[in-house]
Amino acid sequence: MDAQNQDQSSSLLPIPREEWAAPLHAARKKFLQLALVTGVAARSAGQFSYVRLRHWYYRPTHATSSGALSTHALETLLALVDAFLGLPFERARYADFFAWRARKLAGHRALYEQLAGALDRMATAAGARDFLGADPAIRRRIVARCTRGTKRRWMRWLIAIADRDARRVQSYVLDPVAELYAQTDAWIALGYDAWPGMSRGLEAYRRPNRAPAAASRSWTDAT
């Protein structure tokens, strides 16, 4: 028996170290990587609540673009507000609202532009040049498709799952518009002489409520 064979036979392992150590090292590395990924995934899953999941699923768009809105898109959105509300509203306030959100909030410009394009396509399909050129009745019909509310919970779920775009339009366009309207113009529609957010002074509230004061200054608009 030569020295080499003697060495090999005295070894605890039948194969040289360099032959078994490398794959074992790789396996351990792979195991550690897997454990790390599993750990991180488990930790994330624990923190990934239903609310976050819903927010992710219905977020405005997967793109994160923000920036100036095209004039056509802005005009189309204002026509959408008109068709949605069906009541008088202060146009400049809503134009400012859309322009600011498009500029500042992630994904909103893309969402607004896509929505304007979709409205145009639906209007074209209905025989109009685009949404802006469509008859008010057609506009209302198109908007109604985005607001098909239902009192049945299972139906709401179905719509929410099956028609994510409609849900996005409701959540990120129509609901914020409704909230803005409720905070401002709706007060006038209810018979108030002003709405909170205007500089109303410290005299008027001590007198009986009067008809809407057209001359009242809007504090937010003034700044």
Place this chain on the structure above:
Amino acid sequence: MDRRDVAIIGSGIAATAIAWTLVKQGHRVTLFEKGPFGVDPPVRQFQELFRYGYRDPAHEAPRDLKALTVSGEYRHDLNDERVMAVGGSATRWAAISLRMRPEDFRTRTLYDFGNDWPLTYDEIEPYYCRAETLLGVSGDDAGNPFAPPRSRPYPLPPFEPGHADLALSERLGRCGIRLHTTPQARARVDYDGRPACENIGLCTLCPTGARYTPNHHLERLGATGRCTVIANAAVRRIVTDRAGRAEAIVYRPNDEMCDIEHGANVVILAAGGIESPRLLLLSADDHHPNGLGNNSGQVGANFTMHHSWSGVLNYPEPVYGGRIGAVTTQCHQFRDPPGRGRHGGVRIDLSSNFLGDLPSTRGSRSGAEIVERMRSLPFRRGLIFEAESVPDPGKRVTLSNASDRFGDRLAHVQYAANDFDHRTYGFVCELFDRLAEASGGEKAALKRADEFHSGWHHMSACRMGEDPRTSVVDSYGRVHGVSNLYVAGAGTFAGTSGAVSPTLTIVALALRTADVIANQIHTTKINSGPFAIGRSSK
């Protein structure tokens, strides 16, 4: 190690009142705030929220640093009730600035509930006057027979009752219920660089600065060169020396990896009713194994909150509530009622600025539907019943098992109403019935007993008292056993502040604490005693 005179943890209304007093007397002060700087007045935030419907999270500390865990039966988001930004929660407050009544300081003696305070109304009264001057409180006690005595008039005239308030006041008056104006830190006329209120009405973020926020004074303090605010930095613990005195605080900028030790001759903990006890507990060391001031296990043990229930009365004719943002009328008649002790006292907020929970407009399909959902608005009047409560073993602040980004355990709040609270709710129901009957209103809604709201008032977790076995600090806020560590804020209250908002009492106590600290620093400077300034750094 940097060494300065006074380190204040927190930058809210208590911290600012102390800093203002000390800096005016020539001392150097550094404030540490976990959240970012804000601007006074918060025009940008106001516009983002009310004009564009967006709440920017960047105006507050990151969510993993501003967090806590809760158990028990409190149904609202307790974390949302704390503002972690320069200026603290008083950047969003309603500005109601009421004094406690003399009886509120002696409820154990007089009514056999709660705890007596280690100071009397007479002792704090001069500080109430100073607090009213500092905050610019508009008020008048002329029509309020239930107001506590005062040695000085309010610095500003009151906000008068509105048209709808007068009609309601007349109806209630016929049934023996008195309404009156409400003192508030909202400028009725120009005051101390703040403009008179314009009645914009969205007062949580007053865009003109008429309503007081601590930033009004913090910006001036910065200009003196003797006051520094270190924002976006989390204080992790207070360090004590071998003699058991606070000698430094350890903080870490929110986005950095290393701690910084900041030496101080006096440390003031003014981080709010929940964060202050948390930091005392996190600061455990060899000399204080259970946390600072916690030799008797009292830190966090006496935590309590106000219990507020809102209700709505509907009237057959429009009353047009909501035409004023300021708080006009309240009723203090039941703050100290005959049944007090069996149940708590109650303050009733009947101001026409409150309309109750507004209807949701989500999912609306048209403007007409939105208006229809809001149809009851002109006919309704919201009420808030704010009641005192008592500490209880079921109410406590401890350390959570969850941690923040630095590995420091968060605060955990356990809160459950007790029998006293339930009896108080019964009293509230009686009052609601009386008000409805007397005013001719239809009871539209009243929150259930378990739907109580704290009013953002987190109190008593570092309770004051003379006996270290049953309290954490003395009447000046000085932590038992750590002579140069103070706690300021509602956390030091001996219980709730009666049935009134705690803020004016917080500021009055803070001014009292500041006087003591200034006096001690001054004395020891001369005598080279333990408060000597300019000790060599480590």
